[in-house]
Every structure is written in C-alpha cells, then in structure tokens.
Amino acid sequence: MTVVEVRGLTKKYGKKPAISNLSFDVNEGEIFGFIGPDGAGKTTLFRILTTLLLPNEGNAKVLGKDVVKDYKYLRQRLGYMPGRFSLYMDLTVEENLKFFASIFNTTIEENYDLIKDIYSQIEPFRERRAGDLSGGMKQKLALSCALIHKPQLLVLDEPTTGVDAVSRKEFWEMLKRLKEQGITIIVSTPYMDEAILCDRIALIQNGSILKIDTPNGIVSGFRKNLFSIKANNKYDTIKFLESYEFADSVYPFGDSIHYLDIRENLNSNDLLFDLQSKGIADCKVAVIEAGIEDVFMSLMKENRDEQ
Amino acid sequence: MNNNKKVIEVSDLTRKFGKFTAVDSISFDVKEGEIFGFLGANGAGKTTAIKMLIGLLSPTSGKATVAGYDVYNQSEQIKKSIGYMSQKFSLYEDLTIAENISFYAGIYGLTDEQINDKTDLLLKKLDLENSRNELIKSLPLGWKQKLAFSVAIIHDPSIAFLDEPTGGVDPITRRQFWNLIYEAAENKRTIFVTTHYMDEAEYCDRVSIMVDGRIEALDSPANLKSKYDSATMNDVFIQLARKNQVKE
Numbered sequence: 001m002t003v004v005e006v007r008g009l010t011k012k013y014g015k016k017p018a019i020s021n022l023s024f025d026v027n028e029g030e031i032f033g034f035i036g037p038d039g040a041g042k043t044t045l046f047r048i049l050t051t052l053l054l055p056n057e058g059n060a061k062v063l064g065k066d067v068v069k070d071y072k073y074l075r076q077r078l079g080y081m082p083g084r085f086s087l088y089m090d091l092t093v094e095e096n097l098k099f100f101a102s103i104f105n106t107t108i109e110e111n112y113d114l115i116k117d118i119y120s121q122i123e124p125f126r127e128r129r130a131g132d133l134s135g136g137m138k139q140k141l142a143l144s145c146a147l148i149h150k151p152q153l154l155v156l157d158e159p160t161t162g163v164d165a166v167s168r169k170e171f172w173e174m175l176k177r178l179k180e181q182g183i184t185i186i187v188s189t190p191y192m193d194e195a196i197l198c199d200r201i202a203l204i205q206n207g208s209i210l211k212i213d214t215p216n217g218i219v220s221g222f223r224k225n226l227f228s229i230k231a232n233n234k235y236d237t238i239k240f241l242e243s244y245e246f247a248d249s250v251y252p253f254g255d256s257i258h259y260l261d262i263r264e265n266l267n268s269n270d271l272l273f274d275l276q277s278k279g280i281a282d283c284k285v286a287v288i289e290a291g292i293e294d295v296f297m298s299l300m301k302e303n304r305d306e307q
Numbered sequence: 308m309n310n311n312k313k314v315i316e317v318s319d320l321t322r323k324f325g326k327f328t329a330v331d332s333i334s335f336d337v338k339e340g341e342i343f344g345f346l347g348a349n350g351a352g353k354t355t356a357i358k359m360l361i362g363l364l365s366p367t368s369g370k371a372t373v374a375g376y377d378v379y380n381q382s383e384q385i386k387k388s389i390g391y392m393s394q395k396f397s398l399y400e401d402l403t404i405a406e407n408i409s410f411y412a413g414i415y416g417l418t419d420e421q422i423n424d425k426t427d428l429l430l431k432k433l434d435l436e437n438s439r440n441e442l443i444k445s446l447p448l449g450w451k452q453k454l455a456f457s458v459a460i461i462h463d464p465s466i467a468f469l470d471e472p473t474g475g476v477d478p479i480t481r482r483q484f485w486n487l488i489y490e491a492a493e494n495k496r497t498i499f500v501t502t503h504y505m506d507e508a509e510y511c512d513r514v515s516i517m518v519d520g521r522i523e524a525l526d527s528p529a530n531l532k533s534k535y536d537s538a539t540m541n542d543v544f545i546q547l548a549r550k551n552q553v554k555e
Contacts, residue, residue, distance in 0.1 A: 037477030038448045135349035162394075162474060164348040165505055165541055166548045190475050191504075193541070205477070234510075235489040251482045254509040254539065255528060297478050 001028040003153055003184045004049065008058030011044050018044040019207040021058065026186060031179055033198035034188040035296065041207040042188040043083060046157050049186070050080040063152055076104070079151030081142050083158045089131030093122055093141055096130050097148060104149030114181065115144045118174050136167035143174065154178065156187040160194065172197045192293035203296050210299045215292060222290040224248075224298065225264075227271060229257040231283035240280055249301060258294060312339040314466055314497045315360065320369035322355050329355040331520035332369065339465070340495040342488060344508050347517030348548045353501055354470070356517070360499075361468055362386050374465050387415070390459035394471035398455055400444040404435055407443060408458060415462035429457050449480035456487055460496065467491060469500040473507065485510055505541035514540070516547050523547050 004026035011018050019041040026032045034042045047053035049062055051071035060067045062074055087096050097119070101108050112119075122140050125133065130141060139159060146154060156175075160168045172194065175185055187198070195201050196215045203210040203218070211218060231237035234257065241250040241259055248260035261271065272285040290298075315337035322330040330352045337343045347353045358364035360373050362382030371378040374388035398407050405426055412422040430436045433453055443451060452472060460467050469488075473481045485507065492498050500511065508514050508528060515525040524531055524547055528540055535543045 037480070038475040040477075162349075162471070162503065164503055164548065165544050166348055169545060190477075192478060235493060238486070238489070251479070252485055252510060254506045293478050300477060300479055 002026070003028050003063060004032075004186065005061040006049075006058070007060075009045070009048065009055050009060055010057040011041075011048060011053065011055050017207050022207075022209055023058075024202060024209065024212055026184060028184055029179065029182055030199040031175060031185045031187065031197070033195055033201040034186070034204050035190075035192065035195045035201050035292070036188070036204035037190055039206075040204045042204060043157055044207075045204075046080070046155050046186070046188065050078050050155050051075055052080075076149070077152050079146035079149070079154040081146040081154075081156045081159055083161065087130040087138060087142055087145065090129060092127055092129055093133070094126035096141060097144055100145040101148045106149050108148065111148055111150045114150055114178075115147050117177055118147075119144045135163050136170075139163060139167065139171060140174075143171075147178070152184065154183050154185045156185065158188050158190065160189055160191060168194070192291070192296060195292045201292075203299060205300055205303060208303075210296075210303060218292060218295050219290055222295045222298070224260055224290075225266060226288055226290045226294055227259040227261065227268060228253070228286050228288045229259055229275075229283055230255065231257065231280060233282075237280055237283060240275075240278065244278075249297065251297060253293075258288075260298065313337065314339050314375075315343075315371070315373050315499070317360070317371040318369060320356070320359060320371050321367050322352075322359060322364065323367045328520055330359070330366075333517070333520075333522045335515055335522060335525055337466075337497060337499060339497055340492055341513065342492050342498045342500065342511045344511030344514035345499060345501045345517070346508055346514055346544060347501075351517040351548070352520040353517055357468060357470060357499075357501070360385075361389055361391055387462070388464050388466065390462070390464040390467040392455050392459040392467070392469045392472055394474055398443045398451060398458070401442060403440045403442055404430070404446070404454065405439040407454070408461065411458045412461050417462065425461055429461070433457060449476045449483070452476060452480070452484055453487060456484070460491065464496070466497040466499060469498065471501050471503065473502060473504060481507075505539065505544055508540040508544070516544060518548055 002025050007023050009022040010020050022045065036042060044053065048055050048067060049060055051067050051074050054068060063077060065073050067074065088099065091099065097108055118140050122137050130138065133141065160171055179185060198215065200212060200214050201218065202212045213221065229237065234252065238250055238252060238257060241247050246261050246263050248262045251258050268285040268287050275283060313336045318334045319332045320330060321328065321332050333356060345353055355364065359366050359378055360371060362378060362385040366378060373385045376384040376388065378385065402410065408426045408429060409422045412425055417425065430439050456472065473484055488498050502508065511528065513525065513527050514531060515522050531543050532540065535546050537543045537546065
C-alpha cells in the first residue's frame with residue numbers, strides 16, 4: 001500500500017521555489033529518508049505532508065487522503081516531530097507527554113506499549129522540566145510525544161541534528177523497532193551515514209530530488225572510478241590535486257582523500273606514478289567502492305555545473 | 308607543524324555548578340599551528356570547558372593559560388588573542404556582508420584603513436566581491452559559515468575556537484570549510500574545534516574525547532583508532548562515550 005503519494009508538488013516563498021515539482025511515493029512500513037543540507041526544502045515538504053502548509057501547485061495524498069481537503073482526518077493519524085522540538089520547556093517530562101496525549105483525546109496508559117521502549121529511558125526524570133534535559137533526552141521525549149496517539153505515519157524533521165554519535169545510533173535503533181510495529185516513517189537528516197539505515201532514500205538539493213533509490217541501488221549505480229589517496233601531508237596533496245589538470249573532484253574524507261579523475265579507465269598504478277612524478281612522493285592510491293556521501297557529492301556537483 | 312610551542316596549557320581545570328561537576332580536573336596542551344579536535348557527547352562538558360578557555364566563565368579550580376594569558380585574571384587579553392565562532396554564527400542578519408566585516412573589525416580595534424583593506428581582501432578570497440552589499444539573511448548557510456569564520460579571525464588571532472562550525476551544511480560545503488581550516492593552520496594559526504561529524508575528527512592532528520566532565524582519551528586519530536582497535540573515529544567515540552552513558 002502506498003502511504004504517501006506526491007505529484008508535481010511545488011511551494012514558493014515569494015518568487016523563489018522552496019520545493020519544485022516533487023513526485024514520489026512512500027510505501028507502507030518503510031523508513032524513507034530525505035537526505036540533504038539545510039535549505040534543500042525538506043522542512044517545507046514535511047510541513048505540507050503534515051497539513052501545516054499549503055502547496056502552490058501539485059498535490060499530495062497521505063493515507064489515501066488529500067493533505068489540503070482532509071487535514072482534519074490526517075492530523076488525527078500523523079505524528080510529526082519538527083526540527084526544533086515542540087516541547088514545552090516549562091512543563092515536566094510527564095506533563096508534556098500528558099498534554100500531547102490529551103490533545104489527541106487519549107491517555108499515556110492507552111498507548112504505553114508503543115512508547116514504553118523509548119519513554120522508559122526518560123521516565124526516571126519524569127518530574128524534571130523539559131528545559132533541563134540533555135539533547136538526547138529531549139529527543140526521546142519529543143519522539144514519545146509524537147507517538148502518543150499511535151500515528152500511522154511518523155514524520156521526523158532532522159531528529160538527530162546536533163545530537164552526538166552515540167545518541168544518534170540509539171535513536172535509529174528506536175526507529176527500527178517502531179518500523180517493526182508497522183509504523184511508516186519519513187525522516188530527514190544531513191548525516192550521510194544515517195542514509196544506509198533507511199529502506200529507501202531521496203537525495204534532495206535546492207528543492208529538487210536528485211535521485212530516489214535504496215541505499216544499495218544508489219551506491220551500485222555509481223559508475224565512476226573512485227580513488228582513495230592516503231598521503232603524509234594531506235593539505236599539500238589536496239592543493240596539488242585541486243590544480244591537477246585531470247581532476248574531476250577532490251575531497252578530504254576521514255583519514256584519506258577521495259578523488260575522481262576525468263580520464264576513463266585510469267588505474268591506480270598509473271595515478272600513483274603520475275603523482276610521484278609530480279613530486280607527491282609519499283602516498284598510497286587505491287580504487288575503492290563509493291559510499292552514499294561520494295555519490296551525493298558527485299550528483300550535487302553535476303547539478304551545480306548544469307545550472 | 309614541527310614546533311612544540313604550547314599556546315594552550317590546561318592542568319586540573321575544574322568547574323562545578325552547585326553539587327554538579329561539569330568539568331572534572333582536565334589537563335591537556337595544544338601546540339602552535341595544531342588542529343585540535345575537542346569531542347564529547349552532548350552534556351559531556353565541552354561548552355563549559357570552552358567558556359573557561361575563552362574567558363567567559365571562571366574556573367572553580369585548576370590552571371589554564373591561553374596564548375600565554377591566565378584565564379583567571381587576564382581574560383581581556385585572551386579575548387583579544389583569540390577568534391571565536393559559535394554554532395549559531397554571530398553575524399547580523401540585517402546588515403550587509405561589508406557592514407558585518409567592518410563591524411567586527413571595528414570591535415577588534417582595527418583602523419579604518421585596515422578595515423578597508425581587510426574587507427577587500429576577504430571579499431576577494433571568499434569570492435563575494437559582487438555580493439558585498441547583500442544582507443546576510445539572503446546568503447546560503449555555507450557562505451555564512453565561511454564568512455563567520457573569516458570574521459572570527461579578522462584580527463589575526465593566534466588561536467581560533469570553532470564550536471560546531473559545520474552543522475547542517477551539505478557535504479561539499481563542509482569540506483570547503485575544512486580547507487579554510489587547513490589553510491589557517493598552515494599559517495600557524497591554532498585551531499580548537501568541536502564537531503559531531505566523526506569523519507571530521509580524522510582531519511584533526513590530535514583529538515580529545517570528553518566523557519562526563521573528564522578527558523577519557525587524547526591522541527592522534529591514527530593512534531586512537533589503533534588503541535581502541537577501531538576502523539573509524541566513530542567507533543572509537545561510541546566505545547568511549549557509551550561506557551558511562553547508561554546512568555544519566
């Protein structure tokens with residue numbers, strides 16, 4: 001079953017489109033990720049899907065209903081966690097949760113099963129004001145609040161931005177368990193390493209979708225030869241490669257440099273030989289498989305060059 | 308970076324808030340021209356430690372000097388010797404690019420002539436010459452970040468403190484930003500940086516990892532990875548930070 005069906009969706013602020021002509025489907029029970037930087041249009045899209053913003057053109061159906069006409073129906077059945085958590089900082093943990101439950105005409109007890117896994121981690125602090133919680137705990141409370149009315153679709157706008165690597169990992173484990181309980185999840189993130197945890201992802205940039213596929217599909221569709229270069233003096237090597245006549249792209253990547261060359265069929269020995277003859281002596285070159293981030297950067301660059 | 312001049316020296320630095328010890332007796336040095344990554348989970352005490360180092364918060368006990376000045380009684384000298392860029396950049400949205408540059412340069416006491424020179428130089432370097440009269444709020448986030456960094460070091464400080472400078476930008480812009488950091492470090496400027504992107508930890512010369520107010524590990528990324536038998540800094544971080552996390 002298709003949970004979200006979007007066709008030609010466009011939203012402009014003034015003359016500038018925040019999203020233009022987006023079309024995609026989200027299937028029941030999948031974790032669908034929107035991967036892209038700030039300003040790509042993710043929040044605008046999510047606000048339309050959750051009936052909080054009207055599109056200029058195109059249409060979107062969620063749970064088979066129109067997001068403009070059937071907003072009352074949908075609001076009962078959607079869970080939305082905005083980028084800046086919508087918690088009441090002066091209320092306690094428990095008061096926040098009760099408040100959200102009462103808005104949806106339910107109680108904590110009625111849906112405790114669904115949130116138990118998450119809420120039990122912050123329950124020892126239920127008397128604490130939300131404003132005094134750490135980032136990771138706020139995130140867990142916000143997720144509990146978004147779930148308390150047992151939504152069929154959960155929309156999470158950058159739930160892990162500014163959150164440390166450990167809390168991010170735990171958060172994704174929670175999402176996986178929610179998925180197992182049959183909840184469809186749409187989530188956005190600027191972290192490329194979270195992309196592989198989604199069933200399908202859309203890479204989004206400047207209001208347009210560059211590509212939609214499974215993480216594996218995106219990576220295996222990448223046809224260029226990607227080189228990993230490890231050098232003693234990374235900065236000098238980067239500077240050299242950036243001015244190298246055959247360079248397509250040069251990016252620092254963890255402890256190495258990821259490099260694309262405009263020549264086809266170049267092998268790593270030829271490249272190494274070439275680098276050494278140009279005075280970059282102390283380096284290692286290998287052809288590696290591209291990751292999501294490599295593909296995304298390559299698509300972004302093509303997109304920019306076309307404009 | 309083959310010199311051993313220390314520009315930050317910290318020993319047993321501690322800060323308590325009531326009964327809670329936010330920073331618990333940390334000790335480390337940072338060398339001139341070094342890119343020093345200051346990592347830790349949310350709430351580990353990074354921000355409190357940085358506030359003490361830049362002269363915004365008094366320590367409870369311990370010692371620290373920054374650029375040779377004491378954090379207890381020379382905080383004004385420290386402020387003149389460092390640049391600071393926070394995750395919420397302090398650019399004025401309703402001023403133009405050129406106005407922001409001259410505002411910060413003025414605060415740091417540059418003369419009108421220096422301000423004009425610096426403004427031209429900076430706009431040229433950032434490729435913003437045609438946008439000098441545009442408002443900050445009309446700029447993409449990536450440009451704001453580069454500008455905020457350049458403005459933070461406009462008075463040529465010996466140390467730049469960068470608090471999560473790359474949050475939320477696209478992966479290309481993030482890397483362009485790191486090129487600015489590398490360049491500054493090549494020019495002997497010391498970089499003290501925090502980040503949640505663990506691949507960026509790899510770009511640092513040395514990295515410290517704070518857990519519950521203490522520094523649990525401090526070494527080069529390569530040494531940390533081999534010590535904790537991990538392929539990436541992300542794994543190192545998760546091993547260390549998870550250790551004590553359960554109790555909160």
